[in-house]
Amino acid sequence: MKYKDHIEAVANLQPDFLGFIFYNKSARNFDSIMPDIPKSIKKVGVFVDEKLETVKETIEKYNLQAVQLHGNETPEYCAQINNVEVIKVFSIKDEFNFDVLQPYEKACDYYLFDTKGKLPGGNGYTFNWNVLKHYPSTKPYFLSGGIGLNEIESVLSFLRRQESQYCYALDVNSKFEIEPGLKNIEELEKFITHLSIRT
Numbered sequence: 525m526k527y528k529d530h531i532e533a534v535a536n537l538q539p540d541f542l543g544f545i546f547y548n549k550s551a552r553n554f555d556s557i558m559p560d561i562p563k564s565i566k567k568v569g570v571f572v573d574e575k576l577e578t579v580k581e582t583i584e585k586y587n588l589q590a591v592q593l594h595g596n597e598t599p600e601y602c603a604q605i606n607n608v609e610v611i612k613v614f615s616i617k618d619e620f621n622f623d624v625l626q627p628y629e630k631a632c633d634y635y636l637f638d639t640k641g642k643l644p645g646g647n648g649y650t651f652n653w654n655v656l657k658h659y660p661s662t663k664p665y666f667l668s669g670g671i672g673l674n675e676i677e678s679v680l681s682f683l684r685r686q687e688s689q690y691c692y693a694l695d696v697n698s699k700f701e702i703e704p705g706l707k708n709i710e711e712l713e714k715f716i717t718h719l720s721i722r723t
């Protein structure tokens with residue numbers, strides 16, 4: 525299957541967001557022609573401490589609707605990205621000081637909680653979601669990090685708990701891959717089906 529057809533197969537699953545990695549140290553770095561994707565799906569550019577100008581140019585070039593920032597981007601940096609949604613990523617292991625969110629409250633649209641690991645993203649491990657019992661904000665957040673088919677029961681259990689009140693989306697990646705950048709469509713389909721029938 526051509527890469528373009530593969531992306532279209534993922535888009536056929538009708539996710540709310542579809543991420544494209546713009547980080548040349550990643551094995552998933554996107555350096556291709558953007559296929560036509562239904563307008564209902566937001567195309568997300570994933571960046572790590574990228575130059576603001578490059579982020580803005582990439583938004584224009586690929587007509588992105590959101591950016592996901594995995595580096596040490598400051599609130600001031602986030603605030604300078606206009607006309608698209610800004611998802612600021614925070615990496616968590618066993619503990620997290622939620623005070624760091626306060627300066628970002630006005631500067632971004634969503635938080636994304638990922639697992640701290642060797643790489644700035646795509647590490648394939650879950651973090652201790654109990655940490656989110658102390659989530660102090662009302663800003664919607666994405667839950668991410670190591671979520672795969674084996675996590676369905678724990679995700680469903682999490683979604684029934686109070687700390688998931690502001691959980692807006694689930695972000696999945698390496699646990700659904702045949703190889704970096706190539707998703708397993710059947711497994712993604714299973715995941716979506718299980719979650720939409722049983723929540």
Ligand SMILES: O=C(O)c1ccccc1NCC(=O)[C@H](O)[C@H](O)COP(=O)(O)O
Nearest residue numbers: 550644645646647648649669670697698
């Ligand atoms: O996936 C990458 O290669 C990557 C590299 C640099 C920054 C971010 C990256 N991925 C970001 C994601 O959105 C992942 O979905 C998120 O980190 C969770 O990944 P995984 O643990 O593999 O589910």
